[in-house]
Amino acid sequence: MMEIPVSGAIAEYRGQRFQISFSTNEWVALQAGPDADIPDAFARGESPAGQGHYKPWAKVPRSAIDGVISVNVSGSLGGQPVSLTGRLSDGRIRVEFIGHPTVARQLGLIGDQYMGWTGVVDPDQLTDIRVEETGRE
Numbered sequence: 001m002m003e004i005p006v007s008g009a010i011a012e013y014r015g016q017r018f019q020i021s022f023s024t025n026e027w028v029a030l031q032a033g034p035d036a037d038i039p040d041a042f043a044r045g046e047s048p049a050g051q052g053h054y055k056p057w058a059k060v061p062r063s064a065i066d067g068v069i070s071v072n073v074s075g076s077l078g079g080q081p082v083s084l085t086g087r088l089s090d091g092r093i094r095v096e097f098i099g100h101p102t103v104a105r106q107l108g109l110i111g112d113q114y115m116g117w118t119g120v121v122d123p124d125q126l127t128d129i130r131v132e133e134t135g136r137e
Contacts, residue, residue, distance in 0.1 A: 004123045006084045007073045012066040021057040029057040040064040053089040076128040092120045
């Protein structure tokens with residue numbers, strides 16, 4: 001099964017795409033494992049990614065990045081539109097929903113009608129996945 005994408009900023013680096021962990025005006029931290037070939041990396045480390053989990057990163061100069069893409073991923077959960085905002089280390093997907101409280105509760109989401117509703121779901125619960133990419137710099 002193909003991995004479902006999630007929303008976020010993606011860097012194009014030497015013909016590959018990497019999620020961006022964090023950045024400054026001078027450098028970008030690419031989500032990249034220790035075995036990833038990142039010749040321009042001047043620092044490597046890990047960031048917390050949930051209880052006892054970490055995501056490795058590699059910092060490269062911003063000038064080494066070919067481009068940055070903003071990815072917006074949406075889909076359906078129980079027939080309702082949701083935004084796919086993150087992935088947990090176990091593969092589940094973090095979703096956000098804006099809609100009626102009764103519907104949100106039926107979907108098993110938590111939150112309120114003022115701040116929105118969130119939850120974590122198994123990828124096989126999601127349908128109609130749509131990916132929109134916008135180039136930016």
